[in-house]
Amino acid sequence: MAMSTRRTSGTIAKNRLEHMLISDKMQVDPEVLAQMKREIRSVIRKYVNAEHTRLDVQIRLINETSQGEENVKTIQIKGL
Amino acid sequence: MSEVIVVTSGKGGVGKTTATANIGTGLAKMNKKTVLVDTDIGLRNLDVVMGLENRIVYNLVDVVEGNCRLKQALIRDKHYPTLYLLPAAQTRDKSAVTPEQMEKLTEELKAHFDYILLDCPAGIEQGFRNAVAGADRAVVVTTPEVSAIRDADRIIGLLEAGGMKQIDLLINRLRPDLISRGDMMSVEDVCEILAIPLIGAVPDDTNIVVSTNQGEPLAGNGTPSGQAFFNVARRVTGEAVDIPDLSRETSFFGRVKAFFRKG
Numbered sequence: 001m002a003m004s005t006r007r008t009s010g011t012i013a014k015n016r017l018e019h020m021l022i023s024d025k026m027q028v029d030p031e032v033l034a035q036m037k038r039e040i041r042s043v044i045r046k047y048v049n050a051e052h053t054r055l056d057v058q059i060r061l062i063n064e065t066s067q068g069e070e071n072v073k074t075i076q077i078k079g080l
Numbered sequence: 081m082s083e084v085i086v087v088t089s090g091k092g093g094v095g096k097t098t099a100t101a102n103i104g105t106g107l108a109k110m111n112k113k114t115v116l117v118d119t120d121i122g123l124r125n126l127d128v129v130m131g132l133e134n135r136i137v138y139n140l141v142d143v144v145e146g147n148c149r150l151k152q153a154l155i156r157d158k159h160y161p162t163l164y165l166l167p168a169a170q171t172r173d174k175s176a177v178t179p180e181q182m183e184k185l186t187e188e189l190k191a192h193f194d195y196i197l198l199d200c201p202a203g204i205e206q207g208f209r210n211a212v213a214g215a216d217r218a219v220v221v222t223t224p225e226v227s228a229i230r231d232a233d234r235i236i237g238l239l240e241a242g243g244m245k246q247i248d249l250l251i252n253r254l255r256p257d258l259i260s261r262g263d264m265m266s267v268e269d270v271c272e273i274l275a276i277p278l279i280g281a282v283p284d285d286t287n288i289v290v291s292t293n294q295g296e297p298l299a300g301n302g303t304p305s306g307q308a309f310f311n312v313a314r315r316v317t318g319e320a321v322d323i324p325d326l327s328r329e330t331s332f333f334g335r336v337k338a339f340f341r342k343g
Contacts, residue, residue, distance in 0.1 A: 008263060009262070010259070010265050010269070013226050014269050016226055017230060017273060018273065021230065024230070024234070
């Protein structure tokens with residue numbers, strides 16, 4: 001059980017990778033993205049008592065084109 | 081009905097050529113008429129991995145430019161009569177061929193073969209665009225490393241944007257010992273991030289080095305990677321084959337160690 005929560009180099013790799021891919025997809029600098037994550041977390045924690053809880057946030061960026069088509073980008077931010 | 085499959089990765093050195101050679105050998109072992117096309121013009125390697133480097137007379141560029149007929153450029157494998165190689169040119173570069181010419185070439189190959197495997201060069205430039213042009217489906221090869229997975233994600237995005245109908249994931253060079261102690265991303269981790277169907281998980285295996293040294297692909301022999309690659313070939317044909325869990329140590333000693341770690 002302790003295996004899954006311990007910060008092994010494998011989980012560090014996975015977290016770095018997820019951060020990198022979100023940053024690539026949103027075209028936001030990794031540093032700015034980290035700041036955004038911190039702000040999202042503090043906003044949620046301000047209104048919701050989320051101590052000892054892990055937050056998974058899903059953001060959908062929807063582009064409406066002139067043909068009415070949508071270009072949807074889904075961004076998952078896990079373990080805030 | 082024949083299928084054109086591009087083996088690609090983005091990052092170099094993750095095992096595209098090894099995978100192409102071994103999946104092709106696996107398909108040939110199942111008596112499928114298979115041709116391996118090396119699209120890495122200027123940096124050809126597939127001939128060496130297949131051990132056919134001394135038999136090259138004509139190459140892909142010669143066929144495209146009409147210097148020879150397709151049949152003259154095809155090299156038959158040493159062991160499997162249904163397996164052929166179309167080598168890349170070594171003295172030219174990627175601009176020697178256009179995506180349209182590649183599409184025409186793969187159409188022509190479809191008339192003679194069940195499976196056409198295209199070994200894609202690393203990168204996302206013209207060599208990549210040439211290789212994917214004629215393909216019906218793609219196998220994206222990655223290793224469980226941050227850099228390789230990031231590039232694989234980019235490649236998957238490009239393939240999807242280009243309308244590739246089927247994209248499968250092959251995770252290469254997995255180390256069960258490192259995964260079980262948490263020092264390598266597991267098959268599940270990589271699948272979760274890349275979110276495409278898994279077609280195979282191949283363990284890191286020193287036999288691959290020996291196989292490449294000798295120019296004898298090992299798909300289907302008794303080695304761990306040989307078995308894994310043969311299973312990939314079976315899944316390519318649509319056969320349902322279980323993917324074994326490479327996150328656990330298989331040796332008795334490893335299992336004992338893992339047991340005590342958990343406790």
